[in-house]
Amino acid sequence: MSAGDDAIEAAALWCVQLSEGELGEQEWRRFEAWLETPGHAGLFQDAAAVWQASGAVGDWPEVIALRTRALNRFGNAKQRRWPVASPGRLKWATGYAAALLLVVTVTLFWYGNRPRQYETGIGERQVAVLADGSHVSLDAVTAMKVRMKDEGRQVELVEGRAKFDVAKDPLRPFTVAAGDKLIVAVGTSFSVELIGGQVRVVLYEGQVEVRDRADTARVAGAAARRLVMRPGSELVGAVGSSEPAQLTRPDLSQSLSWEQGLVNFEGEPLASAVERMNRYSAKRIRIADPALGAIRVDGVYRAGDLDAFVEGITALHPVRQNTLGEEIILQGK
Incomplete structure (x- = not known):
């Protein structure tokens, strides 16, 4: 199973767990941590939508076929493992089967509605x-x-x-x-x-x-x-x-300068200014001393003109440059 399939299954299982009642504090923390991973929030929303609308898709031939195969596999596996079903095992199996069906349906929806x-x-x-x-x-x-x-x-x-x-x-x-x-x-x-x-x-x-x-x-x-x-x-x-x-309250015209190929800084920390400038050139700037990243910088530069940016920084701040191949290293003086 791929990482994408694992995430889809996790989204479906979280949806089933939430539908059965409120989560404990520790479970909420685990759920929120899972949601913070890029892409997981969208998968969970898809799972919730499928759960709410499952009646509308239950008659789809694809869903019926997938559901039948999933239940058959589940039933055969559990029959080999538990020849005699106890009430507790039956309850667990029913919940697992519901989750499995949701995983199958969510998977069908996801592959049909990929972003x-x-x-x-x-x-x-x-x-x-x-x-x-x-x-x-x-x-x-x-x-x-x-x-x-x-x-x-x-x-x-x-x-x-x-x-x-x-x-x-x-x-x-x-x-x-x-x-x-x-x-x-x-x-x-x-x-x-x-x-x-x-x-x-x-x-x-x-x-x-x-x-x-x-x-x-x-x-x-x-x-x-x-x-x-x-x-x-x-x-x-x-x-x-x-x-x-x-x-x-920023200067709105300056905040849009990047659409005209300009990069505008007004009291910007050097660390984020470097990150922005690196978006526009194969040559890279690296800050050797993390303390330099807090220096506030100002100016307007053409996107991709790293030489002019570095020249301005070294002229106005206690920073020196060292070029190594395609990398410009900024160090304290």
């Missing part, structure tokens, strides 16, 4: 038009997955940065999962970036709600942290941190 993937390489930018008419501008070294469904439009930002101009459709919310955050919109314009262990969301038009992804799976009434953003604001939150995300 569409978008990727850009070093120095590459791309504009994509989604099936609903929404426009997405992808920065360099960016990857995302898109699922278009009747009940909603789901995007997972795996790495990098993307700007979304969302087509209005009040009946189909547009969500972007990034790190441990879920951004929910209807028709609006915003960007999402994963950088330096942070999730950054800039809102240009409309309104979005930012949630913790784990809260979307909790039972009703559980404590939730949700924040409504207004146009002209930026949210910055550390992935996996219990500290609340911070809201600032």
Whole structure:
């Protein structure tokens, strides 16, 4: 069984366990840790949707055939192991069989509704038009997955940065999962970036709600942290941190400079500035001393012009460079 199949099975088993009653605190921690793995939240949502709509698909010939084969295999195996079934074993077997059927159905749904993937390489930018008419501008070294469904439009930002101009459709919310955050919109314009262990969301038009992804799976009434953003604001939150995300008021025109091939820094930590510059060039910058990563840098540079960036940094800060092949190493003076 592949890693993808294992994840599908785990999503189905979590769905079955949640349907049988509330989880204990330790089980919740395990469930939330599992959800934090990229891709797992989407698989769990699929499993939950299949569980709720299982009556609608139960008559599919493919499902009936898979279900019959699964039950036959399960029954034969358990008959060899337990010739005489006790009530406890029967209860366990019934629950396991239900989970197994859900795994089979989820697998069928998943392979029939696999997300569409978008990727850009070093120095590459791309504009994509989604099936609903929404426009997405992808920065360099960016990857995302898109699922278009009747009940909603789901995007997972795996790495990098993307700007979304969302087509209005009040009946189909547009969500972007990034790190441990879920951004929910209807028709609006915003960007999402994963950088330096942070999730950054800039809102240009409309309104979005930012949630913790784990809260979307909790039972009703559980404590939730949700924040409504207004146009002209930026949210910055550390992935996996219990500290609340911070809201600032950035220069919106500068925040969009990357779409014109420019990289703009205003009080940016050197570590994240280097990470951004490395998106645009095969030549790499590496910071030898982690303490240098906290230096705040300013300036506007052409994407891919690492030499000009390094020249500016070494001229204004106690930093020197050492070139080794295709790598520029920054060290303290």
